[in-house]
Amino acid sequence: KQEVTQIPAALSVPEGENLVLNCSFTDSAIYNLQWFRQDPGKGLTSLLLIQSSQREQTSGRLNASLDKSSGRSTLYIAASQPGDSATYLCAKNAGNKLTFGGGTRVLVKP
Amino acid sequence: DAGVIQSPRHEVTEMGQEVTLRCKPISGHDYLFWYRQTMMRGLELLIYFNNNVPIDDSGMPEDRFSAKMPNASFSTLKIQPSEPRDSAVYFCASSYPKGDTLNTEAFFGQGTRLTVV
Numbered sequence: 001k002q003e004v005t006q007i008p009a010a011l012s013v014p015e016g017e018n019l020v021l022n023c024s025f026t027d028s029a030i031y032n033l034q035w036f037r038q039d040p041g042k043g044l045t046s047l048l049l050i051q052s053s054q055r056e057q058t059s060g061r062l063n064a065s066l067d068k069s070s071g072r073s074t075l076y077i078a079a080s081q082p083g084d085s086a087t088y089l090c091a092k093n094a095g096n097k098l099t100f101g102g103g104t105r106v107l108v109k110p
Numbered sequence: 111d112a113g114v115i116q117s118p119r120h121e122v123t124e125m126g127q128e129v130t131l132r133c134k135p136i137s138g139h140d141y142l143f144w145y146r147q148t149m150m151r152g153l154e155l156l157i158y159f160n161n162n163v164p165i166d167d168s169g170m171p172e173d174r175f176s177a178k179m180p181n182a183s184f185s186t187l188k189i190q191p192s193e194p195r196d197s198a199v200y201f202c203a204s205s206y207p208k209g210d211t212l213n214t215e216a217f218f219g220q221g222t223r224l225t226v227v
Protein backbone atom coordinates (compact mmCIF):
# COMPACT_ATOMS: atom_id res chain seq x y z
CA LYS A 1 0.00 0.00 0.00
CA GLN A 2 1.23 3.50 -0.87
CA GLU A 3 2.32 5.39 2.23
CA VAL A 4 1.50 8.76 0.70
CA THR A 5 -1.19 9.23 -1.93
CA GLN A 6 -2.16 12.27 -3.94
CA ILE A 7 -5.40 12.31 -5.86
CA PRO A 8 -6.06 13.45 -8.52
CA ALA A 9 -2.86 12.91 -10.47
CA ALA A 10 -3.72 15.87 -12.70
CA LEU A 11 -5.99 18.87 -12.44
CA SER A 12 -6.94 21.63 -14.87
CA VAL A 13 -8.72 24.81 -13.75
CA PRO A 14 -9.49 28.23 -15.23
CA GLU A 15 -7.53 31.18 -13.94
CA GLY A 16 -9.00 32.71 -10.80
CA GLU A 17 -10.47 29.50 -9.46
CA ASN A 18 -9.30 28.23 -6.08
CA LEU A 19 -7.18 25.08 -6.12
CA VAL A 20 -7.63 22.24 -3.64
CA LEU A 21 -4.92 19.60 -3.61
CA ASN A 22 -5.26 16.48 -1.49
CA CYS A 23 -2.67 14.35 0.24
CA SER A 24 -3.41 11.26 2.32
CA PHE A 25 -0.92 9.24 4.31
CA THR A 26 -0.74 6.13 6.43
CA ASP A 27 0.69 6.11 9.92
CA SER A 28 -0.26 9.21 11.88
CA ALA A 29 3.07 9.17 13.75
CA ILE A 30 4.58 11.92 11.65
CA TYR A 31 6.88 14.77 12.66
CA ASN A 32 5.82 17.10 9.90
CA LEU A 33 4.34 17.25 6.43
CA GLN A 34 5.94 19.31 3.69
CA TRP A 35 4.45 20.60 0.44
CA PHE A 36 6.69 21.16 -2.56
CA ARG A 37 6.31 22.62 -6.02
CA GLN A 38 8.19 21.20 -9.00
CA ASP A 39 8.36 22.91 -12.36
CA PRO A 40 9.23 20.80 -15.43
CA GLY A 41 12.91 19.92 -15.49
CA LYS A 42 13.54 21.68 -12.21
CA GLY A 43 14.13 20.80 -8.60
CA LEU A 44 11.69 20.88 -5.71
CA THR A 45 10.81 24.16 -4.06
CA SER A 46 9.55 23.96 -0.50
CA LEU A 47 6.21 25.76 -0.14
CA LEU A 48 4.97 25.01 3.35
CA LEU A 49 5.90 22.81 6.26
CA ILE A 50 3.28 21.88 8.85
CA GLN A 51 4.58 20.48 12.07
CA SER A 52 2.66 17.63 13.67
CA SER A 53 1.46 19.92 16.46
CA GLN A 54 -0.06 22.37 13.98
CA ARG A 55 -3.36 22.19 12.14
CA GLU A 56 -2.55 24.65 9.39
CA GLN A 57 0.10 26.90 7.91
CA THR A 58 -0.29 29.90 5.63
CA SER A 59 1.96 31.73 3.20
CA GLY A 60 0.41 34.33 0.93
CA ARG A 61 -2.21 32.68 -1.28
CA LEU A 62 -1.24 29.25 0.03
CA ASN A 63 -2.81 27.53 2.99
CA ALA A 64 -2.10 23.98 4.08
CA SER A 65 -4.04 22.01 6.66
CA LEU A 66 -3.12 18.86 8.51
CA ASP A 67 -5.41 16.30 10.14
CA LYS A 68 -3.23 13.56 11.59
CA SER A 69 -6.13 11.53 12.90
CA SER A 70 -7.57 11.04 9.43
CA GLY A 71 -4.17 11.00 7.72
CA ARG A 72 -4.91 13.93 5.46
CA SER A 73 -3.39 17.21 4.39
CA THR A 74 -4.86 19.72 1.97
CA LEU A 75 -3.13 22.50 0.10
CA TYR A 76 -5.35 25.41 -0.90
CA ILE A 77 -4.19 27.93 -3.47
CA ALA A 78 -6.46 30.96 -3.67
CA ALA A 79 -7.24 32.78 -6.91
CA SER A 80 -5.06 30.59 -9.10
CA GLN A 81 -2.83 32.11 -11.77
CA PRO A 82 -1.21 30.59 -14.86
CA GLY A 83 2.11 30.85 -13.01
CA ASP A 84 0.79 28.33 -10.48
CA SER A 85 0.94 25.63 -13.15
CA ALA A 86 3.35 23.00 -11.87
CA THR A 87 3.43 19.64 -10.10
CA TYR A 88 2.71 19.78 -6.38
CA LEU A 89 4.11 17.08 -4.12
CA CYS A 90 3.45 16.36 -0.49
CA ALA A 91 5.87 14.45 1.69
CA LYS A 92 5.56 13.10 5.20
CA ASN A 93 8.44 13.13 7.61
CA ALA A 94 8.19 10.20 10.00
CA GLY A 95 11.75 10.46 11.24
CA ASN A 96 14.12 12.60 9.16
CA LYS A 97 13.52 10.98 5.82
CA LEU A 98 10.69 12.13 3.58
CA THR A 99 8.23 9.81 1.87
CA PHE A 100 6.65 11.44 -1.17
CA GLY A 101 3.30 11.18 -2.83
CA GLY A 102 3.11 10.81 -6.60
CA GLY A 103 2.22 14.47 -7.05
CA THR A 104 -0.65 16.38 -8.63
CA ARG A 105 0.08 18.05 -11.95
CA VAL A 106 -1.79 21.36 -12.09
CA LEU A 107 -2.61 23.39 -15.18
CA VAL A 108 -4.15 26.84 -14.74
CA LYS A 109 -5.65 28.01 -18.01
CA PRO A 110 -5.71 31.74 -18.77
CA ASP B 111 23.33 30.92 0.80
CA ALA B 112 23.21 29.59 -2.77
CA GLY B 113 21.13 26.60 -1.75
CA VAL B 114 21.96 22.97 -2.44
CA ILE B 115 24.28 22.76 -5.43
CA GLN B 116 24.47 19.70 -7.63
CA SER B 117 26.74 18.92 -10.54
CA PRO B 118 26.59 18.12 -13.31
CA ARG B 119 23.06 19.19 -14.26
CA HIS B 120 22.97 16.72 -17.12
CA GLU B 121 25.00 13.59 -17.73
CA VAL B 122 24.86 11.25 -20.69
CA THR B 123 26.99 8.16 -20.49
CA GLU B 124 27.33 4.78 -22.09
CA MET B 125 26.27 1.60 -20.37
CA GLY B 126 29.10 0.18 -18.31
CA GLN B 127 30.74 3.51 -17.57
CA GLU B 128 31.23 4.92 -14.10
CA VAL B 129 29.13 7.94 -13.17
CA THR B 130 29.77 10.31 -10.27
CA LEU B 131 27.21 12.83 -9.13
CA ARG B 132 28.18 15.63 -6.76
CA CYS B 133 26.39 17.64 -4.12
CA LYS B 134 27.19 20.60 -1.91
CA PRO B 135 24.65 20.98 0.88
CA ILE B 136 23.56 24.22 2.49
CA SER B 137 26.12 25.34 5.03
CA GLY B 138 25.13 24.38 8.57
CA HIS B 139 22.73 21.63 7.57
CA ASP B 140 23.31 18.39 9.45
CA TYR B 141 21.50 16.02 7.14
CA LEU B 142 22.10 15.16 3.50
CA PHE B 143 19.82 13.02 1.36
CA TRP B 144 20.07 11.44 -2.08
CA TYR B 145 16.79 10.84 -3.93
CA ARG B 146 16.01 9.40 -7.33
CA GLN B 147 12.99 10.44 -9.41
CA THR B 148 11.52 8.38 -12.23
CA MET B 149 8.17 8.48 -13.96
CA MET B 150 7.36 4.96 -12.82
CA ARG B 151 8.39 5.16 -9.17
CA GLY B 152 8.30 8.86 -8.34
CA LEU B 153 10.74 10.16 -5.73
CA GLU B 154 12.59 7.51 -3.76
CA LEU B 155 15.12 7.98 -0.98
CA LEU B 156 18.39 6.24 -1.73
CA ILE B 157 20.53 7.12 1.29
CA TYR B 158 20.93 9.78 3.93
CA PHE B 159 23.73 11.06 6.12
CA ASN B 160 23.78 12.79 9.47
CA ASN B 161 26.93 14.70 10.34
CA ASN B 162 28.72 12.98 7.43
CA VAL B 163 27.84 9.49 8.68
CA PRO B 164 25.56 7.25 6.55
CA ILE B 165 22.45 6.49 8.58
CA ASP B 166 20.15 4.61 6.24
CA ASP B 167 21.17 3.18 2.86
CA SER B 168 18.26 0.76 2.56
CA GLY B 169 17.06 2.55 -0.56
CA MET B 170 20.26 2.01 -2.52
CA PRO B 171 19.11 -0.31 -5.30
CA GLU B 172 22.23 -2.40 -5.82
CA ASP B 173 25.88 -2.73 -4.97
CA ARG B 174 26.59 -0.76 -8.11
CA PHE B 175 25.50 2.33 -6.17
CA SER B 176 27.67 3.90 -3.50
CA ALA B 177 27.64 7.24 -1.70
CA LYS B 178 30.19 9.08 0.38
CA MET B 179 30.31 12.24 2.41
CA PRO B 180 33.97 13.00 3.17
CA ASN B 181 33.15 16.31 4.84
CA ALA B 182 30.23 18.53 5.78
CA SER B 183 30.25 20.40 2.48
CA PHE B 184 30.50 17.63 -0.10
CA SER B 185 28.90 14.33 -1.05
CA THR B 186 29.10 12.02 -4.04
CA LEU B 187 26.83 9.35 -5.45
CA LYS B 188 28.63 6.88 -7.69
CA ILE B 189 27.19 4.30 -10.04
CA GLN B 190 29.59 1.68 -11.36
CA PRO B 191 28.92 0.19 -13.81
CA SER B 192 25.97 2.21 -15.04
CA GLU B 193 22.98 0.61 -16.79
CA PRO B 194 20.16 2.10 -18.90
CA ARG B 195 17.67 1.47 -16.08
CA ASP B 196 19.63 3.90 -13.91
CA SER B 197 18.42 6.73 -16.12
CA ALA B 198 16.57 9.14 -13.84
CA VAL B 199 16.84 12.50 -12.15
CA TYR B 200 18.94 12.33 -9.01
CA PHE B 201 18.29 14.92 -6.33
CA CYS B 202 20.36 15.89 -3.36
CA ALA B 203 18.70 17.56 -0.38
CA SER B 204 19.87 18.90 2.93
CA SER B 205 18.05 19.77 6.12
CA TYR B 206 18.49 21.18 9.57
CA PRO B 207 16.67 20.37 12.81
CA LYS B 208 13.65 22.44 13.84
CA GLY B 209 13.54 21.95 17.59
CA ASP B 210 13.12 18.19 17.77
CA THR B 211 16.09 16.70 15.90
CA LEU B 212 13.74 14.60 13.80
CA ASN B 213 11.49 17.49 12.79
CA THR B 214 13.52 18.67 9.82
CA GLU B 215 12.73 20.84 6.81
CA ALA B 216 14.36 19.69 3.58
CA PHE B 217 15.76 21.83 0.78
CA PHE B 218 16.46 20.32 -2.61
CA GLY B 219 19.03 20.94 -5.31
CA GLN B 220 18.15 21.31 -8.99
CA GLY B 221 18.94 17.68 -9.70
CA THR B 222 21.16 15.79 -12.12
CA ARG B 223 19.42 14.28 -15.12
CA LEU B 224 21.26 11.05 -15.91
CA THR B 225 20.83 9.25 -19.20
CA VAL B 226 22.58 5.93 -19.71
CA VAL B 227 22.57 4.76 -23.32
